[in-house]
Amino acid sequence: MATDTRTRILQATAELYRRQGMAATGLKQIAAASNAPFGSIYHHFPGGKEQISEEVIHAEGVRYGLLVADQLGTVTDIVDGLPDIFASAAALLVDLDYTEACSIETIALEVASTNERLRLATETVFTGWIDGLTQWFAGTGLPDDECRSLAMSCLTSLEGAFVLCRSLRSTEPMIAAGLAVQARARAAVGR
Numbered sequence: 398m399a400t401d402t403r404t405r406i407l408q409a410t411a412e413l414y415r416r417q418g419m420a421a422t423g424l425k426q427i428a429a430a431s432n433a434p435f436g437s438i439y440h441h442f443p444g445g446k447e448q449i450s451e452e453v454i455h456a457e458g459v460r461y462g463l464l465v466a467d468q469l470g471t472v473t474d475i476v477d478g479l480p481d482i483f484a485s486a487a488a489l490l491v492d493l494d495y496t497e498a499c500s501i502e503t504i505a506l507e508v509a510s511t512n513e514r515l516r517l518a519t520e521t522v523f524t525g526w527i528d529g530l531t532q533w534f535a536g537t538g539l540p541d542d543e544c545r546s547l548a549m550s551c552l553t554s555l556e557g558a559f560v561l562c563r564s565l566r567s568t569e570p571m572i573a574a575g576l577a578v579q580a581r582a583r584a585a586v587g588r
Contacts, residue, residue: 402431403442405431405432405433407452407453409430410427410430410450410453411460411500413427413430414457414500415457415498415500416497418504419507419508424438427449447512447514447515454518454522457501458522458525461526462526466529468482468485469482469530475537476537476579476582476583476586480572480576484572484575486558486559490562490571495566498563501519501522502559504519505523526552527545527548527549528548530551530552531544531547532544533548534548537582537585537586538586539585539586547581550581554574554575555571558571558573
């Protein structure tokens with residue numbers, strides 16, 4: 398079925414991007430990983446790798462957004478629960494043997510100054526995540542601008558910790574990031 402092939406291509410591409418980045422992933426590798434004939438890539442994605450990448454960015458943005466939203470939904474005390482969210486990310490890194498992290502971050506770093514179409518796609522995803530985190534931090538009763546600032550701190554700490562954890566092959570950066578965001582949130586609530 399055509400839709401199945403298209404979906405397999407997107408899923409295989411997302412996995413390859415999480416593991417090795419966009420630049421290191423070629424169309425032949427995508428075809429092989431998705432068990433799809435090479436020609437089917439251009440059949441389903443006439444815009445080639447750029448089109449596949451844009452669709453992967455949006456799909457992964459939704460997937461990660463839902464994953465984080467599920468975790469945030471279980472937190473009963475926002476400030477006290479922040480380290481647990483980061484600890485969950487650390488545990489996932491360990492489970493995956495540090496081979497995968499946020500594909501949006503990886504792609505954003507690769508395309509920020511070279512491909513405006515893909516940069517805009519990553520911007521859209523990150524903006525959606527910031528908006529979602531801002532709404533979540535509103536549960537603290539803080540003003541909107543402070544909630545947005547906390548959302549930015551949380552996301553930048555999480556994304557930065559992914560890079561360091563993978564490089565150091567240690568969860569220490571993720572745990573430290575969670576405690577730092579918690580301290581910032583605690584200070585904001587205490588004012």
